Structures are given as C-alpha cells and as structure tokens.
Amino acid sequence: MGHEVIRRHGKRRSRRGMALVGLGGLLLFSQMLGYDFWSMAWPLFVIMPGAFLFLMVKEMGKRAAGLTIPASMITALGLLLLYQNTVNHWESWAYAWTLIFPTALGLGLTFYGDLARKPGTVKVGERMAQVGLGMFVVGAIFFEALLNISGMMTDLGILIPVLLVAAGFYFLRRKERPSAGQSPYRERPVYELDDSPWMTETPIHEPSDDRRPVRS
Numbered sequence: 001m002g003h004e005v006i007r008r009h010g011k012r013r014s015r016r017g018m019a020l021v022g023l024g025g026l027l028l029f030s031q032m033l034g035y036d037f038w039s040m041a042w043p044l045f046v047i048m049p050g051a052f053l054f055l056m057v058k059e060m061g062k063r064a065a066g067l068t069i070p071a072s073m074i075t076a077l078g079l080l081l082l083y084q085n086t087v088n089h090w091e092s093w094a095y096a097w098t099l100i101f102p103t104a105l106g107l108g109l110t111f112y113g114d115l116a117r118k119p120g121t122v123k124v125g126e127r128m129a130q131v132g133l134g135m136f137v138v139g140a141i142f143f144e145a146l147l148n149i150s151g152m153m154t155d156l157g158i159l160i161p162v163l164l165v166a167a168g169f170y171f172l173r174r175k176e177r178p179s180a181g182q183s184p185y186r187e188r189p190v191y192e193l194d195d196s197p198w199m200t201e202t203p204i205h206e207p208s209d210d211r212r213p214v215r216s
Contacts, residue, residue: 043081050075057115065115072108076100091150095139103132 053071057064077100084090106128113121143149 040086043078043085046081047075047078050078057111062115065112068111068115069105069108072111073100073104076104076107089150089152091143092140094143094149095136098132098135098139101132102128103136106130106132
C-alpha cells in the first residue's frame with residue numbers, strides 16, 4: 001500500500017514537472033522569436049482547468065464521475081476560444097455556442113453515465129450531443145453559407161458544399177435501426193430433444209408473435 005502511494009505521488013510530480021518545462025519552453029521560444037505568445041495562448045488558461053478536472057476523474061475514478069460534466073463544458077469552451085482567437089473568427093459565436101450547450105453537456109453526461117454505470121444517462125447524453133451537433137451544422141449553414149456573416153465563404157470556396165454532400169451520403173448509407181418492438185436478430189431454428197429413445201433433435205421455430213408453437 002505504501003509503495004503504491006509513493007508511486008502515485010511520483011507520477012503526479014513528473015506530470016507537473018513536464019507541464020512546467022513545456023510552459024517555460026514555450027515562453028522562452030516566443031521571447032527568442034519576438035512572438036506575442038500570451039495574445040494567442042490565453043485560451044489555454046480556460047482549457048487547463050477542464051483538463052485538470054479530467055485528470056481528477058482519471059485518478060479518482062467513479063467517485064469523481066460528476067466532474068466529467070463541468071470538465072467537458074470547460075474544455076470545449078477553451079478549445080472553441082482557442083480556435084476563434086487563432087483564426088480571428090469571433091463571428092462564429094452566432095452558432096458555435098451549440099458546441100458548449102447542449103453538445104459538450106451531452107458528452108459530459110455520457111462520460112458520467114459510463115463511469116457511474118447508468119445506461120439511461122448515457123442515452124440522454126448521446127441524444128443531447130447529437131442534437132447539439134445538428135444545431136451547430138444548421139447554424140453554420142445558415143450564418144456562413146447563406147448570410148456569410150464572417151466572409152469565410154469567399155475564402156473557403158467549395159468546402160461547405162463538399163461537407164453538405166458528404167453529410168448527405170452519410171445519412172443515405174446509414175443503416176436503419178430496428179424499432180422498439182422489433183428484434184434486430186433474425187429468427188433462428190431452435191432444437192429440442194425428443195422423448196424418443198434415440199434422443200433425436202427436432203427443429204422448431206419460435207414464432208414472432210405471442211402464439212405458442214403447437215407440437216404434434
């Protein structure tokens with residue numbers, strides 16, 4: 001037990017050391033090149049708390065399952081800010097907020113349900129994430145392709161039409177899921193043993209409705 005605790009503390013110290021070395025290296029590199037690192041990297045201060053919460057979940061497991069929800073939303077917010085700050089695409093807030101709510105919230109619920117072993121919560125989270133991604137796609141098409149609020153259509157050219165065609169092919173090739181009362185498996189013959197001395201196997205078929213098989 002004591003060796004395990006010492007090993008965990010050693011891993012934590014090594015991770016902190018690596019993070020400090022990486023941060024210091026970036027600052028030194030930016031100063032040598034005369035690059036304003038902070039003006040571009042400030043969203044990292046939003047991403048790091050989310051990443052820290054994910055590390056806590058990894059270390060504590062099921063006991064910290066509830067932290068996956070704020071961790072997902074904070075990390076998604078930081079990544080979105082990093083993208084917008086890097087490419088100066090702040091107009092995307094008109095529709096990109098859907099990546100935080102309900103998409104990131106749905107992902108957090110999915111992670112929480114998986115750790116806490118709650119299948120119902122997992123399904124709710126997956127549905128929320130799907131709805132959020134759908135809202136994001138619709139919003140991006142409306143604001144960028146139709147209104148062109150950021151002027152990116154003149155730069156992206158054919159990218160958005162290609163994405164629309166790809167999404168259409170995805171939905172066309174997607175297999176239909178069975179309905180709630182329909183089994184996804186085909187009926188297979190079930191073998192029963194006769195009462196005869198030779199113990200021969202007689203195949204019977206399970207009916208698809210509530211009727212019971214009649215044996216002669």
